Amino acid sequence: MVDFTDRVAVVTGAGGGLGRAHALLLAELGAAVVVNDLGGSVDGTGGGSSAADAVVAEIEAAGGAAVAEYSSVSNPDGGGAIVQKAIEEFGRIDVVINNAGILRDKSFAKMTAEEVESVLDVHLRGAFYVTRAAFGHMREQAYGRVVVTSSGSGLFGNFGQANYGAGKAGLIGLMNVLAIEGAKYNISVNAVAPIATTRMTEGLLDAVADLRDAFNPAQVSPAVAYLASEECALTGEIWSVGGGTVSRVFIGLAPGYAKKPAEGPITIDDVVANVDQIRSTDGYTIPATSTDEFAKIVPQLTS
Numbered sequence: 001m002v003d004f005t006d007r008v009a010v011v012t013g014a015g016g017g018l019g020r021a022h023a024l025l026l027a028e029l030g031a032a033v034v035v036n037d038l039g040g041s042v043d044g045t046g047g048g049s050s051a052a053d054a055v056v057a058e059i060e061a062a063g064g065a066a067v068a069e070y071s072s073v074s075n076p077d078g079g080g081a082i083v084q085k086a087i088e089e090f091g092r093i094d095v096v097i098n099n100a101g102i103l104r105d106k107s108f109a110k111m112t113a114e115e116v117e118s119v120l121d122v123h124l125r126g127a128f129y130v131t132r133a134a135f136g137h138m139r140e141q142a143y144g145r146v147v148v149t150s151s152g153s154g155l156f157g158n159f160g161q162a163n164y165g166a167g168k169a170g171l172i173g174l175m176n177v178l179a180i181e182g183a184k185y186n187i188s189v190n191a192v193a194p195i196a197t198t199r200m201t202e203g204l205l206d207a208v209a210d211l212r213d214a215f216n217p218a219q220v221s222p223a224v225a226y227l228a229s230e231e232c233a234l235t236g237e238i239w240s241v242g243g244g245t246v247s248r249v250f251i252g253l254a255p256g257y258a259k260k261p262a263e264g265p266i267t268i269d270d271v272v273a274n275v276d277q278i279r280s281t282d283g284y285t286i287p288a289t290s291t292d293e294f295a296k297i298v299p300q301l302t303s
């Protein structure tokens, strides 16, 4: 039985959509929750306290503990204030669910610098600032659980989302490094790539109208809560979650083509002649670190 009694969780962007569902489930499982949301629109403009307040009221009405916080994740002060709220109200910070997000979709040729910056600020830098503020506390207590919210748009690509896809894929790089740095402090860092009907995906899932209800945000939260729990010892994993499905996404290394030093330097002709072998995914492994990647490559040149 997964239990968050005495645990304190921050959920960013928890005033609606997926973040609200995560906050409700964590509170139901016993966590005290900081419900962060600046209350803006999908493109990140505007703001207000009512979205976060409403979720706190829902949690309290169900007998849970929660406090609202209205900072933007997109700058260091905001990240610090969100974590400070957890410390002040509940005395500690155990879980960070980096969920806040905005969209500024545009085909690449038309995308402005501002549309790139604002999206990276919320998704990538936002997760960086909030997690960094929590990381020191987690190291001291030798316990922490961090979840970042990636997206199929970053992992696999999606038209019109160069800014968003870059931010969402960047979160995987952040996760990979934090998973390694956090390991000796019992801090795990994992990623979800959700699929859910929220205001952000309005109309996108209409093609599967029969399954609209199945893709409600609450269908993502159990996997998120598991990754954020003490029971979960996994780190550095990416899970695609939605509609009742939970699947691992991974970055693997295939054996490829290897030309041993004794055979001379690799040439462009070698590459051309071996494209099929280079691209084959047969016999892939999943390196735990870049050092592990190197350790897997070297024997191909020596054995």
Ligand code: NAI
Residues within 6 Å of the ligand: 012, 013, 014, 015, 016, 017, 018, 019, 036, 037, 038, 039, 040, 041, 042, 044, 051, 071, 072, 073, 074, 099, 100, 101, 102, 122, 126, 149, 150, 151, 152, 193, 194, 195, 196, 197, 198, 199, 200, 201
């Ligand atoms: P949503 O728009 O309902 O929720 C996002 C929340 O983040 C909003 O409540 C918004 O006010 C808040 N927010 C935005 N900027 C913020 C900031 N600077 N500081 C604090 N809060 C901020 O959308 P949804 O779908 O619930 O998205 C949640 C996360 O899941 C996002 O990171 C999104 O990119 C990601 N995602 C969602 C997918 C889906 O199918 N709904 C697919 C893939 C990823």
